[in-house]
Amino acid sequence: MSDLESLQPPVSPLVRRAPSPAAAHAPKAKPDPRPMRIALGAGGLAALSALLTAIVMPPAKPMVQAPIADDPQNGQGAQQPPAGPGSTPGSTPGSVQRPVQYVQLLPGETAPPGARVIDATAAPGNATAATPAAGKKSASGAAKARPPAQKPGGAVTATAPPAAQPVAQPVPQATPQPVAVAATVAPPAPAPTPIVIKTTQSGKVVP
Amino acid sequence: MIAQERLLSPRRERAGAAQANLSRTEPIVPFSHAATSMGGRLVIHLDADSERRREGGRATAEAVARIESWAARLTRHSSTSDLSILNADPADEVSVRPTLAAALRAGRIATESSEGLTDITLLDARLAAEGANGGQPGAVPEAGASRAFDWSIAPGRHGSGIVRRPPGLRFDLDGVGKGWIADRALRFLAAWPSVVIDADGDLAIRCAAGRTWEVAVDDPRAPDTSLAVLRLTATHGVPGRWGVATSGISIHRWTVDGQARHHLIDPRSGLPAVTDVIQATVVASSALRAETLAKAAVIAGSWAGLALLERARVQGAVILTDRGDVLAPPQTLALLGN
Numbered sequence: 198m199s200d201l202e203s204l205q206p207p208v209s210p211l212v213r214r215a216p217s218p219a220a221a222h223a224p225k226a227k228p229d230p231r232p233m234r235i236a237l238g239a240g241g242l243a244a245l246s247a248l249l250t251a252i253v254m255p256p257a258k259p260m261v262q263a264p265i266a267d268d269p270q271n272g273q274g275a276q277q278p279p280a281g282p283g284s285t286p287g288s289t290p291g292s293v294q295r296p297v298q299y300v301q302l303l304p305g306e307t308a309p310p311g312a313r314v315i316d317a318t319a320a321p322g323n324a325t326a327a328t329p330a331a332g333k334k335s336a337s338g339a340a341k342a343r344p345p346a347q348k349p350g351g352a353v354t355a356t357a358p359p360a361a362q363p364v365a366q367p368v369p370q371a372t373p374q375p376v377a378v379a380a381t382v383a384p385p386a387p388a389p390t391p392i393v394i395k396t397t398q399s400g401k402v403v404p
Numbered sequence: 405m406i407a408q409e410r411l412l413s414p415r416r417e418r419a420g421a422a423q424a425n426l427s428r429t430e431p432i433v434p435f436s437h438a439a440t441s442m443g444g445r446l447v448i449h450l451d452a453d454s455e456r457r458r459e460g461g462r463a464t465a466e467a468v469a470r471i472e473s474w475a476a477r478l479t480r481h482s483s484t485s486d487l488s489i490l491n492a493d494p495a496d497e498v499s500v501r502p503t504l505a506a507a508l509r510a511g512r513i514a515t516e517s518s519e520g521l522t523d524i525t526l527l528d529a530r531l532a533a534e535g536a537n538g539g540q541p542g543a544v545p546e547a548g549a550s551r552a553f554d555w556s557i558a559p560g561r562h563g564s565g566i567v568r569r570p571p572g573l574r575f576d577l578d579g580v581g582k583g584w585i586a587d588r589a590l591r592f593l594a595a596w597p598s599v600v601i602d603a604d605g606d607l608a609i610r611c612a613a614g615r616t617w618e619v620a621v622d623d624p625r626a627p628d629t630s631l632a633v634l635r636l637t638a639t640h641g642v643p644g645r646w647g648v649a650t651s652g653i654s655i656h657r658w659t660v661d662g663q664a665r666h667h668l669i670d671p672r673s674g675l676p677a678v679t680d681v682i683q684a685t686v687v688a689s690s691a692l693r694a695e696t697l698a699k700a701a702v703i704a705g706s707w708a709g710l711a712l713l714e715r716a717r718v719q720g721a722v723i724l725t726d727r728g729d730v731l732a733p734p735q736t737l738a739l740l741g742n
Binding site: 393394395396397398399400 | 443444447449579582600602604605606607617618619620621622624630648649650651652654655656683685
């Protein structure tokens with residue numbers, strides 16, 4: 198036996214013995230899960246809130262370039278492409294959004310001073326006129342300076358008076374104000390008259 | 405038969421139109437294309453909304469061109485028409501082109517469905533009644549010697565036909581030709597679910613399910629009045645198909661040697677029909693059938709004509725007699741819009 202013990206290699210003091218199986222399954226200390234749970238919970242609530250907001254909120258209505266801001270004679274307004282949802286076409290960082298009111302005039306009424314005649318079908322339901330900031334003169338501003346014109350046949354419009362207050366750069370603080378009173382006078386379209394189809398003797402002259 | 409008071413008394417059409425607007429379904433407000441053809445008016449009515457009116461204009465223009473083409477082959481008023489060439493041919497067996505062959509077959513069917521009273525072989529009698537040839541009867545057959553069934557048409561190649569007839573027999577398609585053309589034009593416009601072809605008063609009508617065409621029956625006694633307003637509505641979810649035609653003796657009439665004549669020849673006598681019917685309007689399954697039976701009702705007279713229409717199972721009829729009576733078979737009530 199002493200011979201056998203002498204044959205075993207010497208054990209280095211740096212080599213550690215493998216732990217016993219009982220020592221390997223011993224409970225290990227875990228980090229505290231509460232901060233992570235709180236963080237995940239808060240994140241989930243935020244995501245849910247964002248989803249609900251996106252579902253419940255109605256889509257933003259597109260802003261329509263008001264025809265009143267367009268000068269039909271130079272045609273610039275007509276060349277404006279329609280705006281997409283959520284965008285404000287024609288608006289610049291230095292512009293003021295002005296709502297335009299369209300008013301239908303009764304037959305025989307005339308457009309008020311400053312109003313301009315437009316076609317009855319040209320008035321959009323939700324219009325916004327973009328007035329350029331101070332120092333900028335646009336076609337819409339030129340159109341506003343024109344006297345009102347009356348179109349034969351009916352349709353009337355409105356024109357926005359020129360912006361009274363100077364707007365300081367870069368962003369105006371003025372509150373939007375109604376710019377124009379548009380009027381539309383369109384005689385009601387006559388109801389189509391049913392054509393009387395008639396069976397007659399041949400040769401009968403039917404007016 | 406129903407009494408006159410059940411029908412519409414003569415009245416202004418404007419009032420009729422207003423009354424019709426209060427009825428069950430609104431009548432169609434059509435897109436209409438008017439032209440002159442076949443010696444009279446030609447109007448095509450389409451139930452086309454505003455988006456399809458341009459397309460409708462093209463379709464009706466094409467239909468009018470086709471109608472003109474067919475009419476040019478079938479008229480007796482042109483020496484170059486297929487009909488005139490057939491009539492000028494002395495042979496008793498003549499090959500005819502497809503359009504004339506189809507129209508002659510329709511004429512044969514018309515003669516059979518009218519029990520011989522609508523006869524397309526009476527050109528000479530018609531010309532005699534008009535005073536042509538000095539008023540001589542020419543080839544008019546003797547009384548009781550109708551030749552309505554003495555001819556036949558056999559099928560030829562590629563839709564053509566071979567007419568076999570007694571020597572000298574000549575044809576006049578007249579209203580039969582108009583009815584046939586109206587029906588064919590209706591088929592030409594098959595892409596349109598609601599169409600009316602008005603061939604000088606003879607109507608070929610198609611109506612989409614749930615739609616209504618209103619047709620006024622002209623009163624020949626006064627302008628701008630009507631005897632009745634017929635409402636043709638396609639029900640039961642299937643399209644409707646009708647022919648409405650009017651025939652009478654109050655328009656084409658004249659005097660020869662002091663005697664009143666008109667254009668409706670009774671094949672039994674070879675002379676203008678002696679009848680108490682001023683005008684007959686028939687609603688049937690096609691314009692050809694309606695035209696055929698309307699003419700037969702005038703020639704037959706009021707009572708015999710109503711009996712004939714009953715046997716033919718027409719869908720409706722309105723007959724005006726020289727006594728001022730307005731007569732109609734009972735089934736007409738279902739079509740009256742007032």
